[in-house]
Amino acid sequence: MWKRIKVFSFVLLVLVAFAQVKKEFDVEVELVGKVSVEKPRLEPPEKLSLPKPQPVDLSYMLLEPPKTFEEAKVLPVKKESGVSCGEPKDALAYRLGVDYYLQGKYSPAKEELSKVVSMPSAFKPMAEYVLGLIYYKEGNLERAKDLFASSCKYSSIYQKASCESYYALSFTLGQGVPENDDPLWGAVYSIQKGSVKSPNCEGVIFSRYCIYVQNFYQGQTDPEYFHSTNLRRAIVFYNAGLYDQAEEIFKEYAKPSAPYRRVAIFYMGLIEAKRGKQDKVVYYGSILDSIDPQLAKLYYSQVYSQNPLLSRVAYTFTGDKLFLEKAGVEAYNSGDYPVALVNFLDAGNVKYAVYSLIRMGNYEKAYELLVKKKDKDREDYVWLLESAYWSDKDLEGPISEVSGIYPELAKEYTGWKLFRERKWFEAAQYLDDPYYKAVCFYNARDYRRVIETLSTSFGKHALILKAKAYLMLSEPQEVVKMLKDDADEQSYLLGLSYFLMGDYEKAVEHFEKVEDRLKSKALLKSADAFYNLGNKEKALEYYQRVLKEFPDSQEAQNATLSIVELGGEGIIKGQQMVKLIENYLKQNPNSPIKDELKYQLAQAYISNGEVTKAKAILQDLIKTPLVYKALLKLADLEEDRTKKAVFLYKVYKEAKGEEREKARKELINIFAQVGDKEGMADLLSEGPPEDKVKAIDMYISLGKLDKAKQLAKHLMDSKYRSEGFENTLFELYKATQDRTYLEYLKSSPNKATVTQALYLSGLDYERQKDLKRALEDFVDVVVNFPESEVYNSAVLEAAKILIKLNAKKDASCILQRFNEEKAKDEERKARQILLNGLPPCR
Numbered sequence: 001m002w003k004r005i006k007v008f009s010f011v012l013l014v015l016v017a018f019a020q021v022k023k024e025f026d027v028e029v030e031l032v033g034k035v036s037v038e039k040p041r042l043e044p045p046e047k048l049s050l051p052k053p054q055p056v057d058l059s060y061m062l063l064e065p066p067k068t069f070e071e072a073k074v075l076p077v078k079k080e081s082g083v084s085c086g087e088p089k090d091a092l093a094y095r096l097g098v099d100y101y102l103q104g105k106y107s108p109a110k111e112e113l114s115k116v117v118s119m120p121s122a123f124k125p126m127a128e129y130v131l132g133l134i135y136y137k138e139g140n141l142e143r144a145k146d147l148f149a150s151s152c153k154y155s156s157i158y159q160k161a162s163c164e165s166y167y168a169l170s171f172t173l174g175q176g177v178p179e180n181d182d183p184l185w186g187a188v189y190s191i192q193k194g195s196v197k198s199p200n201c202e203g204v205i206f207s208r209y210c211i212y213v214q215n216f217y218q219g220q221t222d223p224e225y226f227h228s229t230n231l232r233r234a235i236v237f238y239n240a241g242l243y244d245q246a247e248e249i250f251k252e253y254a255k256p257s258a259p260y261r262r263v264a265i266f267y268m269g270l271i272e273a274k275r276g277k278q279d280k281v282v283y284y285g286s287i288l289d290s291i292d293p294q295l296a297k298l299y300y301s302q303v304y305s306q307n308p309l310l311s312r313v314a315y316t317f318t319g320d321k322l323f324l325e326k327a328g329v330e331a332y333n334s335g336d337y338p339v340a341l342v343n344f345l346d347a348g349n350v351k352y353a354v355y356s357l358i359r360m361g362n363y364e365k366a367y368e369l370l371v372k373k374k375d376k377d378r379e380d381y382v383w384l385l386e387s388a389y390w391s392d393k394d395l396e397g398p399i400s401e402v403s404g405i406y407p408e409l410a411k412e413y414t415g416w417k418l419f420r421e422r423k424w425f426e427a428a429q430y431l432d433d434p435y436y437k438a439v440c441f442y443n444a445r446d447y448r449r450v451i452e453t454l455s456t457s458f459g460k461h462a463l464i465l466k467a468k469a470y471l472m473l474s475e476p477q478e479v480v481k482m483l484k485d486d487a488d489e490q491s492y493l494l495g496l497s498y499f500l501m502g503d504y505e506k507a508v509e510h511f512e513k514v515e516d517r518l519k520s521k522a523l524l525k526s527a528d529a530f531y532n533l534g535n536k537e538k539a540l541e542y543y544q545r546v547l548k549e550f551p552d553s554q555e556a557q558n559a560t561l562s563i564v565e566l567g568g569e570g571i572i573k574g575q576q577m578v579k580l581i582e583n584y585l586k587q588n589p590n591s592p593i594k595d596e597l598k599y600q601l602a603q604a605y606i607s608n609g610e611v612t613k614a615k616a617i618l619q620d621l622i623k624t625p626l627v628y629k630a631l632l633k634l635a636d637l638e639e640d641r642t643k644k645a646v647f648l649y650k651v652y653k654e655a656k657g658e659e660r661e662k663a664r665k666e667l668i669n670i671f672a673q674v675g676d677k678e679g680m681a682d683l684l685s686e687g688p689p690e691d692k693v694k695a696i697d698m699y700i701s702l703g704k705l706d707k708a709k710q711l712a713k714h715l716m717d718s719k720y721r722s723e724g725f726e727n728t729l730f731e732l733y734k735a736t737q738d739r740t741y742l743e744y745l746k747s748s749p750n751k752a753t754v755t756q757a758l759y760l761s762g763l764d765y766e767r768q769k770d771l772k773r774a775l776e777d778f779v780d781v782v783v784n785f786p787e788s789e790v791y792n793s794a795v796l797e798a799a800k801i802l803i804k805l806n807a808k809k810d811a812s813c814i815l816q817r818f819n820e821e822k823a824k825d826e827e828r829k830a831r832q833i834l835l836n837g838l839p840p841c842r
Helices: 002-021 027-031 089-102 106-117 124-137 141-152 159-172 185-192 207-218 223-239 243-253 261-275 278-291 293-306 308-318 321-333 337-347 350-360 363-372 378-390 396-403 407-420 424-430 434-443 447-453 460-472 476-482 488-500 504-511 516-532 536-549 554-563 574-587 594-607 611-621 627-637 641-654 657-674 677-684 689-702 705-717 723-736 740-746 751-767 771-784 791-804 808-815 825-835
Strands: none
Touching: 089 106, 089 124, 106 124, 124 141, 124 159, 141 159, 159 185, 185 207, 207 223, 223 243, 223 261, 243 261, 261 278, 261 293, 278 293, 278 771, 293 321, 308 321, 321 337, 321 350, 337 350, 350 363, 350 378, 363 378, 378 396, 378 407, 396 407, 407 424, 407 434, 424 434, 434 447, 434 460, 447 460, 460 476, 460 488, 476 488, 488 504, 488 516, 504 516, 516 536, 516 554, 536 554, 536 594, 554 594, 574 594, 594 611, 594 627, 611 627, 627 641, 627 657, 641 657, 657 677, 677 689, 689 705, 689 723, 705 723, 705 740, 723 740, 723 751, 740 751, 751 771, 751 791, 771 791, 791 808, 791 825, 808 825
């Protein structure tokens, strides 16, 4: 027995002596291990964009045609000679027609002027103008407009008057002012097209109307055109950002039966959007949708540009799938890819839906979508092939399909097919991209060829792969020349390179810059570097950091071995690990990291099946800073449920962070097993939002409504949303009749939730005798959610309230919205009873 111990001590002494010389590492283990370099994944765009709508000015809807028809003065025609029979027929007819007109004798004037119009004559344009005036006075505006239009084409003393008269009547008859360059009517044409311009009133015939257009442009009221100019004044205020002044005017015109009501409602909604009042925005949008659906679509496009979160609401009102795309883009750009996916699928945008699925890593679903898509373009085929590769589908079919259309894609993915089959050199022959070729050569361990292939490539991934190749060839000095600390992996490779070159201080300098997934490796190598510098205290500090920050990692095991001065990168497990740690602790009972090593020793005992020894060490660790780790491990080992709960409860009450959370979850399982629902609910209430929802459900079932309400308020204050939480709030409302929950549910992104909340809210207001608010909620369901299950019920409730309010005609009208196809027999009977005695809807 003595000899075996002696021999083991001798082996340990040799290992320690070797470790004290230098700590090294196997480059291949560090860089390759068991995993080859994979195919680089294609990435969809990080951000998507949709064109933002241009600001809209509805002034064109306010401009009115002239209220007064303004004329040029008709001049009498002098008789050329005393003998009428020597005067040309057209001249005579024109002279007589004008004379009769000036005398107010329109019938003979029309007869004479019509003669001139019917024959080729230089007097024709002038005759047409005077004849147009007569038809205007007789009320035949269409015929007058045609005569003015004809006269406008030819030069005459009345050409300008004819043109202005033609434009004025075109406007009056609702045909719009034709495009023109007249100083007044050109401005009118521009306003009608959405661009408000100032007229030039010098020399115009319609001088009074020109003053109105000037006032309109400047936003000044005109008594004769008061409503038009007053609302235009409000728009000028709005455009200048003076929303309060604008609102004062719009408010008066937003009332029922007010002129230009739809314009006023449009801008009232935009003002509320500027203020962030979403409920008001939806309110005005619903009114606008009932008045002018087309204008409502424009309204929502404008509102979306101010508040993208309203895009889904806009779709609900308008049915325009563009709003779904906008909602999808907003979700995608914020990283909420599942929500983006739902919106893109609803909008029928397969390409963006595929982007979302790829971002989620769901290549299987992306592949299914693309297989079904017709008329695929090149990008669709790229994602089809990429999805097939990563979802491990057979690539033969997609490659065959694309070969006749995009042969270069077929060639590339033939290469990736061979790559997946680990035929590295064959794959490289099909891949044209130098980096892709280099990945093949790296996996084939032809490192020199990797470097040659990437000799002119300087991208981030190419540099990293080339650096790894140099390290595999034991040429770290080349890595130092080419890399910079631009990213974690580059810093780590620089650290390894300096380590191999023996410059340990430089190595640590680069290892210190590493974070995230390579942090444990960098810490371990920093410790090794300090060890090689002879700074054992610093080395122990870094090994200790590995044990504390990454206790269950491979690096923790290596750090343990390094701590007992066996060094190197070899992996020692089982009984050998136990003996090494035990011996170290015997030799260094006051080591500053003795507790961490004891914990590792307990882990080793558990792995060897020596649970009793492990428990003894863990019990001892309860008196150390590792108390909570020890208690958790003891709880894992304890079969007695009561004792297990004692360990876990102490951690739960005293610890913080991950240890406390783990204890909480374990305790929940124990309470569930023993049937202690309130205790289980109390623990759930301390957890993440989804656990809090479960706690609320349990409190409700136990009748602990105060606890349920307090927890629900906490989640509502944090704006938490989930389908489960919303269903729970409905149950809490039923239990408490507290309408606070209904108000929160009304703003849900889930249409079914909003509908149910509105309906219950209406019933609640009706019970409270607040009929106006009840009616608003029921009408909201009727107007905005025709597909909902409570639609017909809402129609009937709204009608009942209208009857109570003595608005019987409105009740009759809303009952016309009743959906016969989806109605239940009792709903049909109820509707018929309500219709009896109601006046018809007209």
